[in-house]
Amino acid sequence: MSSSTQTTQALRPDRKKSRLHLDLLGLGIALVMVFPVYWLVISALRPNREIRSYDQTLWPTSITFDNFVRATEQPNFGTAIQSSLIVAVTAVVGGMIIATLAALAIGRFRFFGRKALVLIMILVQMLPPTAMLIPIYAQLNAMGGIDEYWGLIVVYLVSTLPFATIMIRGFVVNIPVELEESAMVDGCTRFQAFRRVIFPLLAPGLAAASIFALVNAWNEYLFAYILINDNSKYTLNVWLMTFTTERGTDYGALMAASTMIALPVVVFFMIIQKKMAAGLTSGAVKG
Numbered sequence: 699m700s701s702s703t704q705t706t707q708a709l710r711p712d713r714k715k716s717r718l719h720l721d722l723l724g725l726g727i728a729l730v731m732v733f734p735v736y737w738l739v740i741s742a743l744r745p746n747r748e749i750r751s752y753d754q755t756l757w758p759t760s761i762t763f764d765n766f767v768r769a770t771e772q773p774n775f776g777t778a779i780q781s782s783l784i785v786a787v788t789a790v791v792g793g794m795i796i797a798t799l800a801a802l803a804i805g806r807f808r809f810f811g812r813k814a815l816v817l818i819m820i821l822v823q824m825l826p827p828t829a830m831l832i833p834i835y836a837q838l839n840a841m842g843g844i845d846e847y848w849g850l851i852v853v854y855l856v857s858t859l860p861f862a863t864i865m866i867r868g869f870v871v872n873i874p875v876e877l878e879e880s881a882m883v884d885g886c887t888r889f890q891a892f893r894r895v896i897f898p899l900l901a902p903g904l905a906a907a908s909i910f911a912l913v914n915a916w917n918e919y920l921f922a923y924i925l926i927n928d929n930s931k932y933t934l935n936v937w938l939m940t941f942t943t944e945r946g947t948d949y950g951a952l953m954a955a956s957t958m959i960a961l962p963v964v965v966f967f968m969i970i971q972k973k974m975a976a977g978l979t980s981g982a983v984k985g
Contacts, residue, residue, distance in 0.1 A: 738960075742766065742953040749949045765950035769958065772951065777930050778937035784847055785922075785933060786915040789854035793911045794904055796855070797862035802892070804863070805870035816867075819860035827857065827920060835924060845928045853925070854915045862907040869903030870896075905970040909963075916963055934959045 741749055742765050744758040769775070804812055834853060835844075843849025873896060881891035919935040926932060929940075938959075941952040 735960075738953055739957055742950065742957045744950065746948070746950045749953075765954035766958070768948065768951040769955040772937075772940060772955070774929055774932060774937060774940070778932050778934045781847070781926075781931050782916060782934045785850050785854065786912060788847075788851050789858065789915040790908055790911045792851070793855050793858045793862055794908055797859055797866055797907060798900065798904065800859070800863045801866035801870050802896075805867045806875070816864065819864060823860045823864075831920070831924065834921070838925065844925055845931065847931065850922060850925050850933075853921050854911075854918065858911040858914050862911060865907050865910075866900065866903045869900055873899050909967055909970060912966060913963055916959075 740756075740758055743761045743763070745760060745762050745764070748758060748760070803809075804816060838844055838849045838852075841849075843852065877895050877899075878888075878891045881895045882888065886894065917935065918933075922933045922936050923939075926936065934955075938952060938955060941948045941955065
């Protein structure tokens with residue numbers, strides 16, 4: 699047996715140990731990330747007396763669905779769902795339409811300031827939302843956008859567009875121009891070429907960008923709290939405040955409501971997760 703073969707065989711146990719350590723590290727990180735979600739769900743199933751107990755267990759001693767019943771009976775539950783759906787769906791659909799058109803323009807056409815525009819979008823994405831809170835509030839107040847759905851939708855659109863445009867643009871530049879040109883040679887207009895050829899190939903990128911836009915609009919709290927003062931227009935995240943009153947906090951119902959609020963995003967992610975993974979990898983190949 700040659701010395702190189704012996705060396706290779708000697709290194710194999712070390713590689714296996716190293717891989718095992720990495721697997722254990724990954725498992726530990728995953729458990730740390732999943733545990734808060736697990737605790738949220740089991741707290742929603744615990745009676746209030748058990749939630750307030752100092753002697754907590756990893757599994758509830760008794761399971762109840764009364765917390766979910768009380769959460770759905772909370773005032774303005776239906777209007778909060780309606781408000782969140784109006785704001786989130788409009789922001790996602792509108793954002794994807796505008797971001798797709800902007801990405802096509804930046805990725806397909808040459809014009810003055812194109813690179814500067816991309817750089818500006820990246821820089822805007824780096825700004826913390828709290829830094830823009832006062833200017834946005836002042837502008838919307840002057841335009842009559844306070845306590846209006848459209849004011850909140852505009853904020854979510856502006857916060858979503860830079861990232862979504864950059865992601866979809868990265869996907870656009872990976873689609874050969876020849877496909878579009880061939881469709882136009884066959885008699886398609888530019889719009890028909892986009893609809894029949896380009897749009898289906900953009901589906902993974904749109905899925906990845908849409909889940910980002912949905913999470914941003916569905917889970918956002920700060921701007922929804924500041925810009926909406928009418929409790930009949932509260933989004934779900936602001937509506938959660940109603941579980942805290944002068945008599946205390948109904949933690950069981952609060953956990954149940956939080957669990958229900960998280961479900962739509964989780965379901966949407968499970969539906970499009972394959973396309974989202976393809977979009978994240980393909981859109982990042984080329985800038």
